[in-house]
Amino acid sequence: MLPPMRTPGISTPWPLRDKVAFVGIGTSAFGSFPDNDTYGLGAEALNRALDDAGLSVRDIDGLIVNRIPSYERFAEMMGISPQFCLLTESPGRFSGVSLALAMQAVVTGAAEVVALVYGNNGRSVRVRYGGGDSQWSAWGMTSPGAIHAMMWRRHMHLYGTTHADLGWVAEAFRDHACRNPDAVMYGRPITREDHATARPICEPLRLLDYCLINDGAVAWIVTSAERARDLRRPPVLISAYARQDCFRYGSAPPTDFWQESLGAVRRLIYTRAGFGPEDIQGLGIYDNFTPTVMFSLEGMGFCAPGESGDFVKGGTLRLGQGRWPTNTSGGHLSNSYMQGWEIIAECVRQLRGECGARQIPNCQAMQYICATNIAQSIILRRG
Amino acid sequence: MPAPVIDVWSRPFWQAARERRFILPRCRDSGRCFFPPAPVSPFTGRPHVEWVEAAGEGSLWSFVVFHQTYFDDFPPPYAVVMVELDEGPMFLANLRGADPSELSIGQRMRIVFDEERNGIVLPQFEIVR
Numbered sequence: 001m002l003p004p005m006r007t008p009g010i011s012t013p014w015p016l017r018d019k020v021a022f023v024g025i026g027t028s029a030f031g032s033f034p035d036n037d038t039y040g041l042g043a044e045a046l047n048r049a050l051d052d053a054g055l056s057v058r059d060i061d062g063l064i065v066n067r068i069p070s071y072e073r074f075a076e077m078m079g080i081s082p083q084f085c086l087l088t089e090s091p092g093r094f095s096g097v098s099l100a101l102a103m104q105a106v107v108t109g110a111a112e113v114v115a116l117v118y119g120n121n122g123r124s125v126r127v128r129y130g131g132g133d134s135q136w137s138a139w140g141m142t143s144p145g146a147i148h149a150m151m152w153r154r155h156m157h158l159y160g161t162t163h164a165d166l167g168w169v170a171e172a173f174r175d176h177a178c179r180n181p182d183a184v185m186y187g188r189p190i191t192r193e194d195h196a197t198a199r200p201i202c203e204p205l206r207l208l209d210y211c212l213i214n215d216g217a218v219a220w221i222v223t224s225a226e227r228a229r230d231l232r233r234p235p236v237l238i239s240a241y242a243r244q245d246c247f248r249y250g251s252a253p254p255t256d257f258w259q260e261s262l263g264a265v266r267r268l269i270y271t272r273a274g275f276g277p278e279d280i281q282g283l284g285i286y287d288n289f290t291p292t293v294m295f296s297l298e299g300m301g302f303c304a305p306g307e308s309g310d311f312v313k314g315g316t317l318r319l320g321q322g323r324w325p326t327n328t329s330g331g332h333l334s335n336s337y338m339q340g341w342e343i344i345a346e347c348v349r350q351l352r353g354e355c356g357a358r359q360i361p362n363c364q365a366m367q368y369i370c371a372t373n374i375a376q377s378i379i380l381r382r383g
Numbered sequence: 384m385p386a387p388v389i390d391v392w393s394r395p396f397w398q399a400a401r402e403r404r405f406i407l408p409r410c411r412d413s414g415r416c417f418f419p420p421a422p423v424s425p426f427t428g429r430p431h432v433e434w435v436e437a438a439g440e441g442s443l444w445s446f447v448v449f450h451q452t453y454f455d456d457f458p459p460p461y462a463v464v465m466v467e468l469d470e471g472p473m474f475l476a477n478l479r480g481a482d483p484s485e486l487s488i489g490q491r492m493r494i495v496f497d498e499e500r501n502g503i504v505l506p507q508f509e510i511v512r
Contacts (some may be wrong), residue, residue, distance in 0.1 A: 131385075131455045135419060136389035136475045138505060140457035146447050150465055154445040157488040251419055252465060252473035255444070294396040 014240065014272035020103040021228035021235035021383055022348045023113075024053025025223030029186050031123075033043040033215045038068045038119030039077060041217035044116050046078065049219035054232035055113065060221070061187040062111025064088060064098045067339070074117065084111035092286060095340030096368070096376040100241050102222050111221060118341040119217040121174040129214065135251040145210055148289040150253045154330035155291065156204065159306030163204050165313070166290035167192035170333060171210045172318035173287065177330025179319070179358040184214050185334040209290040213333035219346075228383065235383030236351045239365070240272035240336045243376045254373070261375035262299025273379040275365065277302070278380070281348055282360045283317075283326040286370040287333050293326070294319075298370040300377065311351065319358055328358045344368055351382045384456045384500060395434055399481040400410070400504045403496045405439040405472055408432050416470035441468040448483050452507030464508050466492045480509045 006134065007125040026048025027042045042065065049149035050056060065071045071087040072079075084105045088094045092168065102114040130143030155161050174190045177183035190208060198207040228235035270276045285296045296306035302324065303311035315321035319328055319365040329346040336342050347366035349355050365381040389397050392408075399406040407416040410424035411431040423430045446464040449457065462483040465475050478486065479495050491511035496504050 121435050128453075130451070133386055133388065135387040135388055136463070137454070138503070139476045139507075140385070140449060140454055140461055141463040141475050142385075142453050143451075146449065146463070149446045149447040150463075153447065154488065157445070200448070200450040202451065224454055248425065250417060250425075252475060253445075254474070 013274060016103055016107055016238070016241070017274060018237045018239055018273060018381075019225055020106045020222055020238045021043050021225045022220060022238070022380070023054065023223055023228045023231045023233055023235060024049035024219070025348050026050070026052055026219045027182070027342060027344045027345060028217040030182060030216040030338075033121065034124040036215070037121050038214070039074060041121065041215060042068050042074060042117045042119035042219070043078060045119070045217035046115055049221050050330070052223050052233060055221065060115045062105050062114030062115045063101065064102055064114065065099055065145035066094055066116070066359065067088065068117060068119045068290055077123060080115070082111065084114065091372070092339035093370055093372040093374040093376065095344060096241070096243070096370050097239070097374060098376060099220070099222070099344070100243065103241065105277060106222060106224055109312045112224050112227065113360075116220045117217065118219070118338060121215045121336065122337070123213050123215045129213070129312070141286060143202065145205055145289055146202045147253045148291045149205040151257060151289040152205050155257060155294070155306070159309070161294070161306070161309035163206070164192065164196055165309035166209055167195035168312040168315065169287070169290045169317060170195045172315060173327050173331045174334045176328045176358055177334035178254040180329050180335060183335040184212055185330060191332070205289060205291075207311040208333070211288050212334070212337045214337055216338055216342075218335050218338050218345055219268070220341070221343065225383065234352050236348045237381050237383045238378065239271050239274065239381045241376070242268035242272060243374060245374050247373055249373070257295040257298065257305075258303070258371045258375050259295075259299050260304055261373075262296070262369075263283050265375050265377045266299070266301050267375045269379060273381075277367070280367050280381060281325075281363045281367045282328060282347075283324055284332070284347045284366060284368040285326050286340050286343065286372070287331040292371050296371040299371055299375070300369050300375075319360065326362050328355060328360065335336065339369060340368075347380050351380055361382050385454050387503060387505070388419070390465065392422055392448055397503065400496065400506055401499065401502075403504065405437050405494045406434045407437040407468070409435045413443055416468070416472055418472035418474060429509070437468065439471050439506075441466040441492055442475070443486060443488050443489060443490050443492050444473065446478070446483065446486050460509055462486070464492065474506075476505070476507045478509070479507045485510060
Protein backbone atom coordinates (compact mmCIF):
# COMPACT_ATOMS: atom_id res chain seq x y z
CA MET A 1 0.00 0.00 0.00
CA LEU A 2 1.23 3.46 -0.84
CA PRO A 3 2.00 5.80 2.03
CA PRO A 4 -0.39 8.77 2.34
CA MET A 5 0.53 11.60 0.01
CA ARG A 6 2.31 14.48 1.71
CA THR A 7 0.75 17.78 0.63
CA PRO A 8 1.80 21.22 1.77
CA GLY A 9 -0.51 22.59 4.44
CA ILE A 10 -1.94 26.07 4.43
CA SER A 11 0.65 27.09 7.02
CA THR A 12 3.62 26.08 4.86
CA PRO A 13 5.59 29.27 4.33
CA TRP A 14 6.07 30.58 0.83
CA PRO A 15 9.30 28.87 -0.28
CA LEU A 16 10.95 32.09 -1.50
CA ARG A 17 10.36 34.06 1.71
CA ASP A 18 13.54 35.94 2.71
CA LYS A 19 15.65 33.73 0.44
CA VAL A 20 16.94 36.48 -1.88
CA ALA A 21 18.46 39.82 -0.95
CA PHE A 22 19.37 43.13 -2.52
CA VAL A 23 23.10 43.62 -2.03
CA GLY A 24 23.86 46.50 -4.38
CA ILE A 25 21.95 49.52 -5.68
CA GLY A 26 23.16 52.08 -8.18
CA THR A 27 21.69 54.89 -10.20
CA SER A 28 23.01 57.23 -12.85
CA ALA A 29 22.29 60.92 -12.74
CA PHE A 30 18.70 61.76 -13.82
CA GLY A 31 17.95 64.44 -16.40
CA SER A 32 18.59 65.08 -20.09
CA PHE A 33 21.78 63.56 -21.48
CA PRO A 34 21.81 63.79 -25.28
CA ASP A 35 25.50 62.78 -25.37
CA ASN A 36 24.83 59.48 -23.62
CA ASP A 37 22.55 56.47 -24.27
CA THR A 38 21.07 53.51 -22.39
CA TYR A 39 24.36 51.57 -22.58
CA GLY A 40 26.37 54.41 -21.07
CA LEU A 41 23.74 55.21 -18.46
CA GLY A 42 23.25 51.52 -17.63
CA ALA A 43 27.00 51.01 -17.20
CA GLU A 44 27.16 54.03 -14.90
CA ALA A 45 24.36 52.63 -12.73
CA LEU A 46 25.78 49.10 -12.69
CA ASN A 47 29.27 50.26 -11.72
CA ARG A 48 27.76 52.18 -8.81
CA ALA A 49 25.79 49.10 -7.76
CA LEU A 50 28.93 46.95 -7.96
CA ASP A 51 30.88 49.44 -5.84
CA ASP A 52 27.98 49.58 -3.40
CA ALA A 53 28.01 45.78 -3.06
CA GLY A 54 31.80 45.48 -3.06
CA LEU A 55 31.66 43.22 -6.13
CA SER A 56 33.21 43.28 -9.59
CA VAL A 57 31.77 42.28 -12.96
CA ARG A 58 33.55 38.91 -12.59
CA ASP A 59 31.18 38.11 -9.71
CA ILE A 60 28.10 38.57 -11.91
CA ASP A 61 26.81 35.33 -13.44
CA GLY A 62 23.25 36.44 -14.15
CA LEU A 63 22.12 39.49 -16.12
CA ILE A 64 18.70 40.94 -16.90
CA VAL A 65 18.51 44.14 -18.94
CA ASN A 66 15.42 46.26 -19.47
CA ARG A 67 14.95 49.05 -22.05
CA ILE A 68 18.54 48.53 -23.12
CA PRO A 69 18.30 47.23 -26.70
CA SER A 70 20.60 44.17 -26.49
CA TYR A 71 21.50 42.01 -23.50
CA GLU A 72 24.31 40.53 -25.59
CA ARG A 73 25.91 43.87 -26.40
CA PHE A 74 25.52 45.05 -22.80
CA ALA A 75 27.17 41.88 -21.43
CA GLU A 76 29.90 42.08 -24.07
CA MET A 77 30.51 45.75 -23.29
CA MET A 78 30.74 45.15 -19.52
CA GLY A 79 32.79 41.96 -19.82
CA ILE A 80 30.11 39.83 -18.15
CA SER A 81 29.98 36.10 -19.06
CA PRO A 82 26.71 34.97 -17.48
CA GLN A 83 25.08 31.57 -17.22
CA PHE A 84 21.65 33.27 -17.11
CA CYS A 85 20.85 36.28 -19.29
CA LEU A 86 17.78 37.92 -20.79
CA LEU A 87 16.08 41.08 -21.96
CA THR A 88 12.64 41.84 -20.53
CA GLU A 89 9.78 43.79 -22.11
CA SER A 90 9.76 47.57 -21.83
CA PRO A 91 6.50 48.43 -19.96
CA GLY A 92 7.02 49.47 -16.34
CA ARG A 93 5.28 46.39 -14.99
CA PHE A 94 8.46 44.51 -15.97
CA SER A 95 10.55 46.00 -13.17
CA GLY A 96 8.77 43.71 -10.72
CA VAL A 97 8.60 40.85 -13.21
CA SER A 98 12.36 41.13 -13.77
CA LEU A 99 12.98 40.96 -10.04
CA ALA A 100 10.84 37.83 -9.76
CA LEU A 101 12.80 36.19 -12.58
CA ALA A 102 16.06 37.05 -10.83
CA MET A 103 14.77 35.58 -7.56
CA GLN A 104 13.79 32.38 -9.35
CA ALA A 105 17.23 32.21 -10.95
CA VAL A 106 18.95 32.57 -7.58
CA VAL A 107 16.85 30.02 -5.70
CA THR A 108 17.02 27.44 -8.48
CA GLY A 109 20.76 27.84 -8.89
CA ALA A 110 20.50 29.17 -12.44
CA ALA A 111 22.74 32.02 -11.28
CA GLU A 112 24.32 33.05 -8.01
CA VAL A 113 24.64 36.83 -8.37
CA VAL A 114 22.23 38.56 -10.74
CA ALA A 115 22.66 42.11 -12.00
CA LEU A 116 19.50 43.81 -13.24
CA VAL A 117 20.06 46.92 -15.32
CA TYR A 118 17.47 49.40 -16.57
CA GLY A 119 18.35 52.28 -18.88
CA ASN A 120 16.12 54.95 -20.39
CA ASN A 121 17.06 57.83 -22.66
CA GLY A 122 13.49 58.68 -23.61
CA ARG A 123 13.97 62.38 -23.02
CA SER A 124 16.96 62.76 -25.33
CA VAL A 125 15.51 60.66 -28.14
CA ARG A 126 12.15 62.43 -27.69
CA VAL A 127 10.08 59.34 -27.01
CA ARG A 128 6.40 60.21 -27.31
CA TYR A 129 3.90 58.32 -25.25
CA GLY A 130 0.95 58.42 -27.61
CA GLY A 131 0.63 58.61 -31.38
CA GLY A 132 1.36 55.62 -33.57
CA ASP A 133 -1.10 52.94 -34.59
CA SER A 134 -3.01 51.09 -31.90
CA GLN A 135 -6.49 49.68 -31.39
CA TRP A 136 -8.22 53.04 -30.91
CA SER A 137 -5.82 55.48 -32.60
CA ALA A 138 -8.14 55.96 -35.58
CA TRP A 139 -10.32 57.87 -33.11
CA GLY A 140 -7.39 59.82 -31.66
CA MET A 141 -7.51 57.67 -28.50
CA THR A 142 -3.88 57.26 -27.58
CA SER A 143 -1.36 57.47 -24.72
CA PRO A 144 -1.29 55.74 -21.33
CA GLY A 145 -2.38 59.01 -19.73
CA ALA A 146 -5.68 58.93 -21.62
CA ILE A 147 -6.43 55.44 -20.28
CA HIS A 148 -5.99 56.69 -16.72
CA ALA A 149 -7.99 59.83 -17.46
CA MET A 150 -10.84 57.63 -18.72
CA MET A 151 -10.70 55.53 -15.56
CA TRP A 152 -10.49 58.50 -13.18
CA ARG A 153 -13.53 60.17 -14.79
CA ARG A 154 -15.47 56.97 -14.16
CA HIS A 155 -14.15 56.74 -10.59
CA MET A 156 -15.29 60.32 -9.92
CA HIS A 157 -18.73 59.43 -11.27
CA LEU A 158 -19.06 56.24 -9.21
CA TYR A 159 -17.63 57.44 -5.91
CA GLY A 160 -17.74 61.23 -5.87
CA THR A 161 -13.96 61.57 -5.93
CA THR A 162 -12.54 64.70 -7.57
CA HIS A 163 -9.57 65.92 -9.54
CA ALA A 164 -8.57 67.90 -6.44
CA ASP A 165 -8.16 64.64 -4.51
CA LEU A 166 -5.27 63.78 -6.83
CA GLY A 167 -3.55 66.99 -5.78
CA TRP A 168 -2.69 65.45 -2.41
CA VAL A 169 -0.68 62.77 -4.22
CA ALA A 170 1.13 65.20 -6.52
CA GLU A 171 1.91 67.57 -3.65
CA ALA A 172 3.24 64.84 -1.32
CA PHE A 173 5.56 63.33 -3.94
CA ARG A 174 6.87 66.76 -4.95
CA ASP A 175 7.57 67.55 -1.31
CA HIS A 176 9.59 64.33 -1.12
CA ALA A 177 11.50 65.23 -4.31
CA CYS A 178 12.40 68.55 -2.71
CA ARG A 179 14.15 66.58 0.05
CA ASN A 180 16.07 64.53 -2.55
CA PRO A 181 18.96 66.40 -4.23
CA ASP A 182 19.10 63.73 -6.98
CA ALA A 183 15.48 64.32 -8.04
CA VAL A 184 14.73 66.01 -11.36
CA MET A 185 12.24 68.29 -9.57
CA TYR A 186 14.50 69.07 -6.58
CA GLY A 187 14.05 72.68 -5.54
CA ARG A 188 10.77 73.10 -7.41
CA PRO A 189 7.95 72.77 -4.86
CA ILE A 190 4.29 72.78 -5.92
CA THR A 191 1.00 73.37 -4.16
CA ARG A 192 -2.36 71.70 -4.66
CA GLU A 193 -3.44 74.96 -6.30
CA ASP A 194 -0.67 74.51 -8.88
CA HIS A 195 -1.97 70.97 -9.49
CA ALA A 196 -5.55 72.19 -9.93
CA THR A 197 -4.62 74.92 -12.42
CA ALA A 198 -1.92 73.13 -14.43
CA ARG A 199 -2.62 72.92 -18.15
CA PRO A 200 -4.98 70.11 -19.12
CA ILE A 201 -3.39 67.25 -21.10
CA CYS A 202 -6.23 64.73 -21.32
CA GLU A 203 -9.11 65.82 -19.12
CA PRO A 204 -9.83 65.16 -16.38
CA LEU A 205 -6.01 64.88 -15.98
CA ARG A 206 -3.62 67.81 -16.06
CA LEU A 207 0.13 68.21 -16.37
CA LEU A 208 0.96 67.54 -12.71
CA ASP A 209 -0.97 64.25 -12.83
CA TYR A 210 1.60 62.94 -15.32
CA CYS A 211 4.98 61.38 -14.65
CA LEU A 212 8.18 62.97 -15.88
CA ILE A 213 10.08 61.86 -18.95
CA ASN A 214 13.82 61.92 -18.25
CA ASP A 215 16.98 60.00 -19.01
CA GLY A 216 18.67 57.77 -16.45
CA ALA A 217 19.45 54.25 -15.33
CA VAL A 218 19.07 52.03 -12.29
CA ALA A 219 20.91 48.82 -11.40
CA TRP A 220 20.18 46.26 -8.71
CA ILE A 221 22.33 43.33 -7.66
CA VAL A 222 20.62 40.41 -5.94
CA THR A 223 21.92 37.16 -4.54
CA SER A 224 20.99 34.58 -1.92
CA ALA A 225 20.33 35.84 1.61
CA GLU A 226 23.12 33.56 2.74
CA ARG A 227 25.71 35.05 0.39
CA ALA A 228 24.40 38.55 1.18
CA ARG A 229 25.48 38.23 4.81
CA ASP A 230 29.13 38.14 3.68
CA LEU A 231 28.92 41.28 1.56
CA ARG A 232 29.55 44.91 2.33
CA ARG A 233 26.07 46.34 2.71
CA PRO A 234 23.33 45.43 5.20
CA PRO A 235 21.18 43.00 3.20
CA VAL A 236 17.61 43.87 2.34
CA LEU A 237 15.51 40.73 2.06
CA ILE A 238 12.70 40.10 -0.39
CA SER A 239 10.09 38.75 2.00
CA ALA A 240 7.30 38.37 -0.53
CA TYR A 241 6.37 38.82 -4.16
CA ALA A 242 2.90 38.26 -5.59
CA ARG A 243 1.44 38.80 -9.02
CA GLN A 244 -1.92 38.44 -10.75
CA ASP A 245 -2.39 39.19 -14.43
CA CYS A 246 -5.65 40.34 -15.98
CA PHE A 247 -5.85 40.49 -19.78
CA ARG A 248 -9.59 40.44 -20.33
CA TYR A 249 -10.39 44.14 -20.70
CA GLY A 250 -11.05 43.93 -24.46
CA SER A 251 -8.24 46.34 -25.34
CA ALA A 252 -10.11 49.04 -23.41
CA PRO A 253 -9.26 50.80 -20.12
CA PRO A 254 -9.74 48.41 -17.18
CA THR A 255 -13.29 48.77 -15.91
CA ASP A 256 -12.59 47.61 -12.34
CA PHE A 257 -9.54 49.82 -11.63
CA TRP A 258 -7.58 46.54 -11.25
CA GLN A 259 -9.47 45.79 -8.02
CA GLU A 260 -9.90 42.12 -8.87
CA SER A 261 -6.26 41.42 -9.72
CA LEU A 262 -4.88 43.62 -6.94
CA GLY A 263 -7.26 41.87 -4.55
CA ALA A 264 -5.77 38.52 -5.57
CA VAL A 265 -2.29 39.93 -4.93
CA ARG A 266 -3.40 41.31 -1.54
CA ARG A 267 -4.66 37.90 -0.45
CA LEU A 268 -1.21 36.41 -1.15
CA ILE A 269 1.37 39.05 -0.34
CA TYR A 270 1.08 39.36 3.45
CA THR A 271 0.72 35.62 3.94
CA ARG A 272 3.83 35.09 1.87
CA ALA A 273 5.75 37.70 3.87
CA GLY A 274 4.57 36.35 7.21
CA PHE A 275 3.60 39.80 8.46
CA GLY A 276 1.02 42.43 7.56
CA PRO A 277 0.63 46.13 6.86
CA GLU A 278 0.84 46.99 10.57
CA ASP A 279 4.53 46.04 10.42
CA ILE A 280 5.26 48.09 7.30
CA GLN A 281 6.45 51.69 7.59
CA GLY A 282 6.28 53.01 4.03
CA LEU A 283 5.17 52.37 0.46
CA GLY A 284 6.51 52.55 -3.06
CA ILE A 285 3.67 52.87 -5.56
CA TYR A 286 4.05 52.80 -9.34
CA ASP A 287 2.90 56.34 -10.15
CA ASN A 288 2.83 56.76 -13.91
CA PHE A 289 -0.21 58.99 -13.23
CA THR A 290 -1.78 60.17 -9.99
CA PRO A 291 -4.91 57.95 -10.31
CA THR A 292 -2.71 54.82 -10.36
CA VAL A 293 -1.76 55.61 -6.78
CA MET A 294 -5.43 55.79 -5.80
CA PHE A 295 -6.24 52.49 -7.56
CA SER A 296 -3.24 50.86 -5.84
CA LEU A 297 -4.31 52.01 -2.36
CA GLU A 298 -7.86 50.76 -2.92
CA GLY A 299 -6.87 47.49 -4.57
CA MET A 300 -4.35 46.65 -1.86
CA GLY A 301 -6.92 47.35 0.85
CA PHE A 302 -5.36 50.42 2.47
CA CYS A 303 -8.83 51.90 2.04
CA ALA A 304 -12.15 50.62 0.69
CA PRO A 305 -12.98 50.87 -3.03
CA GLY A 306 -13.91 54.47 -3.80
CA GLU A 307 -12.44 55.91 -0.61
CA SER A 308 -8.94 56.80 -1.81
CA GLY A 309 -9.89 60.49 -2.11
CA ASP A 310 -10.69 60.74 1.58
CA PHE A 311 -7.76 58.48 2.43
CA VAL A 312 -5.05 60.74 0.96
CA LYS A 313 -6.56 63.99 2.27
CA GLY A 314 -4.47 65.70 4.91
CA GLY A 315 -1.19 64.21 3.73
CA THR A 316 -1.50 60.49 4.52
CA LEU A 317 1.21 59.75 1.93
CA ARG A 318 3.46 62.63 2.99
CA LEU A 319 6.58 62.02 5.00
CA GLY A 320 6.33 63.49 8.48
CA GLN A 321 2.58 63.98 8.17
CA GLY A 322 0.83 60.69 7.48
CA ARG A 323 0.92 57.02 8.39
CA TRP A 324 1.97 55.93 4.89
CA PRO A 325 4.94 57.86 3.51
CA THR A 326 4.94 56.87 -0.17
CA ASN A 327 7.53 57.33 -2.91
CA THR A 328 9.92 59.16 -0.61
CA SER A 329 12.36 59.92 -3.44
CA GLY A 330 9.59 61.71 -5.35
CA GLY A 331 8.40 58.82 -7.51
CA HIS A 332 7.83 59.01 -11.25
CA LEU A 333 5.88 62.20 -10.80
CA SER A 334 8.71 64.24 -9.30
CA ASN A 335 11.96 62.28 -9.00
CA SER A 336 12.68 60.23 -12.10
CA TYR A 337 10.73 58.19 -14.64
CA MET A 338 12.58 54.92 -14.13
CA GLN A 339 9.47 52.71 -14.48
CA GLY A 340 9.47 51.22 -10.98
CA TRP A 341 13.19 50.51 -10.87
CA GLU A 342 14.07 53.63 -8.88
CA ILE A 343 11.01 53.30 -6.61
CA ILE A 344 12.14 49.80 -5.62
CA ALA A 345 15.71 51.09 -5.15
CA GLU A 346 14.34 53.76 -2.82
CA CYS A 347 12.64 51.06 -0.73
CA VAL A 348 16.04 49.40 -0.36
CA ARG A 349 17.71 52.70 0.63
CA GLN A 350 14.98 53.34 3.22
CA LEU A 351 15.59 49.93 4.78
CA ARG A 352 19.33 50.61 4.96
CA GLY A 353 18.62 53.96 6.61
CA GLU A 354 20.43 55.94 3.90
CA CYS A 355 17.77 58.50 3.05
CA GLY A 356 18.88 61.50 5.11
CA ALA A 357 16.29 64.30 5.01
CA ARG A 358 13.68 61.90 3.66
CA GLN A 359 14.37 58.93 5.93
CA ILE A 360 11.35 57.12 7.38
CA PRO A 361 12.10 56.70 11.10
CA ASN A 362 12.80 53.13 12.25
CA CYS A 363 12.07 51.69 8.81
CA GLN A 364 11.82 47.89 9.06
CA ALA A 365 9.71 46.90 6.06
CA MET A 366 8.52 48.52 2.82
CA GLN A 367 5.85 47.51 0.31
CA TYR A 368 5.88 48.13 -3.44
CA ILE A 369 2.63 48.09 -5.41
CA CYS A 370 2.15 48.17 -9.18
CA ALA A 371 -1.40 48.54 -10.53
CA THR A 372 -1.32 47.39 -14.15
CA ASN A 373 -2.64 44.48 -16.19
CA ILE A 374 0.18 42.58 -14.48
CA ALA A 375 -0.70 43.57 -10.90
CA GLN A 376 2.12 43.02 -8.45
CA SER A 377 3.36 43.71 -4.98
CA ILE A 378 6.71 43.17 -3.28
CA ILE A 379 7.50 43.30 0.43
CA LEU A 380 11.07 44.05 1.46
CA ARG A 381 12.51 44.00 4.94
CA ARG A 382 15.71 44.73 6.74
CA GLY A 383 17.91 41.61 6.86
CA MET B 384 -5.62 60.12 -40.31
CA PRO B 385 -4.13 57.40 -38.06
CA ALA B 386 -5.04 54.09 -39.67
CA PRO B 387 -7.41 51.73 -37.87
CA VAL B 388 -6.09 48.26 -37.07
CA ILE B 389 -7.36 46.21 -40.01
CA ASP B 390 -6.25 42.59 -39.94
CA VAL B 391 -7.81 39.44 -41.35
CA TRP B 392 -10.07 39.16 -38.29
CA SER B 393 -11.36 42.75 -38.28
CA ARG B 394 -11.72 43.10 -42.08
CA PRO B 395 -15.44 42.14 -42.06
CA PHE B 396 -16.08 44.83 -39.42
CA TRP B 397 -14.54 47.53 -41.62
CA GLN B 398 -16.26 46.23 -44.75
CA ALA B 399 -19.60 46.46 -42.93
CA ALA B 400 -18.78 49.96 -41.69
CA ARG B 401 -18.35 51.07 -45.32
CA GLU B 402 -21.91 49.89 -45.82
CA ARG B 403 -22.84 51.85 -42.67
CA ARG B 404 -23.60 48.67 -40.75
CA PHE B 405 -22.26 48.00 -37.25
CA ILE B 406 -21.44 44.32 -36.71
CA LEU B 407 -19.78 42.46 -33.86
CA PRO B 408 -18.17 39.04 -33.49
CA ARG B 409 -20.14 36.69 -31.25
CA CYS B 410 -19.05 33.52 -29.47
CA ARG B 411 -21.33 30.71 -30.70
CA ASP B 412 -20.87 28.72 -27.48
CA SER B 413 -21.63 31.43 -24.94
CA GLY B 414 -23.72 33.76 -27.11
CA ARG B 415 -21.63 36.69 -25.96
CA CYS B 416 -20.24 39.39 -28.26
CA PHE B 417 -16.66 40.63 -27.98
CA PHE B 418 -14.30 43.21 -29.49
CA PRO B 419 -11.69 43.49 -31.02
CA PRO B 420 -12.38 40.74 -33.56
CA ALA B 421 -10.20 37.66 -33.20
CA PRO B 422 -9.79 34.13 -34.62
CA VAL B 423 -11.28 32.68 -31.43
CA SER B 424 -13.72 33.57 -28.67
CA PRO B 425 -12.11 35.11 -25.56
CA PHE B 426 -14.69 33.21 -23.49
CA THR B 427 -13.69 29.74 -24.67
CA GLY B 428 -10.53 30.09 -26.76
CA ARG B 429 -12.35 28.17 -29.51
CA PRO B 430 -12.85 29.33 -33.10
CA HIS B 431 -16.63 29.17 -32.80
CA VAL B 432 -17.23 32.76 -33.84
CA GLU B 433 -19.92 34.37 -35.99
CA TRP B 434 -20.72 37.94 -37.03
CA VAL B 435 -23.99 39.53 -35.92
CA GLU B 436 -25.69 42.84 -36.63
CA ALA B 437 -25.40 44.89 -33.44
CA ALA B 438 -27.91 47.47 -32.24
CA GLY B 439 -25.18 50.12 -32.21
CA GLU B 440 -26.40 51.49 -28.92
CA GLY B 441 -25.08 51.51 -25.40
CA SER B 442 -24.44 53.63 -22.35
CA LEU B 443 -21.63 56.08 -21.74
CA TRP B 444 -19.04 54.48 -19.42
CA SER B 445 -16.62 57.41 -19.38
CA PHE B 446 -15.06 60.06 -21.62
CA VAL B 447 -11.94 62.18 -21.95
CA VAL B 448 -11.09 65.45 -23.69
CA PHE B 449 -7.67 65.66 -25.34
CA HIS B 450 -5.81 68.97 -25.16
CA GLN B 451 -2.54 67.69 -26.58
CA THR B 452 -1.77 67.17 -30.27
CA TYR B 453 -0.92 63.54 -30.95
CA PHE B 454 -2.10 63.29 -34.58
CA ASP B 455 -2.20 66.02 -37.22
CA ASP B 456 -5.80 65.16 -38.05
CA PHE B 457 -6.91 65.54 -34.43
CA PRO B 458 -6.47 69.18 -33.45
CA PRO B 459 -7.32 69.57 -29.75
CA PRO B 460 -9.62 69.80 -28.01
CA TYR B 461 -11.47 66.62 -29.02
CA ALA B 462 -13.43 64.05 -27.03
CA VAL B 463 -13.18 60.28 -26.95
CA VAL B 464 -16.12 58.44 -25.44
CA MET B 465 -16.07 54.91 -24.04
CA VAL B 466 -19.42 53.21 -24.47
CA GLU B 467 -20.57 49.90 -23.04
CA LEU B 468 -22.51 48.45 -25.95
CA ASP B 469 -25.80 46.73 -25.20
CA GLU B 470 -24.22 43.53 -26.56
CA GLY B 471 -21.47 43.74 -23.87
CA PRO B 472 -18.16 44.91 -25.31
CA MET B 473 -16.71 48.36 -24.82
CA PHE B 474 -16.28 50.56 -27.90
CA LEU B 475 -14.31 53.80 -28.02
CA ALA B 476 -14.95 56.53 -30.59
CA ASN B 477 -15.40 60.26 -30.99
CA LEU B 478 -18.41 62.36 -30.08
CA ARG B 479 -20.54 63.67 -32.96
CA GLY B 480 -23.25 66.32 -32.92
CA ALA B 481 -22.66 67.56 -29.38
CA ASP B 482 -20.18 69.38 -27.19
CA PRO B 483 -18.35 67.35 -24.49
CA SER B 484 -20.01 69.60 -21.88
CA GLU B 485 -23.28 67.83 -22.78
CA LEU B 486 -21.94 64.41 -21.81
CA SER B 487 -22.93 62.67 -18.62
CA ILE B 488 -21.91 59.16 -17.66
CA GLY B 489 -24.68 56.61 -18.04
CA GLN B 490 -26.51 58.42 -20.83
CA ARG B 491 -27.60 56.51 -23.93
CA MET B 492 -25.32 56.69 -26.96
CA ARG B 493 -25.86 55.57 -30.54
CA ILE B 494 -23.50 54.72 -33.42
CA VAL B 495 -23.41 57.09 -36.38
CA PHE B 496 -21.04 56.86 -39.32
CA ASP B 497 -18.58 59.44 -40.61
CA GLU B 498 -18.13 60.22 -44.28
CA GLU B 499 -15.78 57.84 -46.09
CA ARG B 500 -12.12 58.94 -46.07
CA ASN B 501 -9.30 56.98 -47.71
CA GLY B 502 -11.63 54.01 -48.05
CA ILE B 503 -12.45 53.97 -44.33
CA VAL B 504 -15.78 54.75 -42.65
CA LEU B 505 -15.38 55.33 -38.92
CA PRO B 506 -18.23 54.46 -36.56
CA GLN B 507 -18.75 57.31 -34.09
CA PHE B 508 -21.17 58.05 -31.27
CA GLU B 509 -23.92 60.60 -30.80
CA ILE B 510 -26.06 61.22 -27.74
CA VAL B 511 -29.52 59.65 -27.94
CA ARG B 512 -31.85 62.61 -27.35
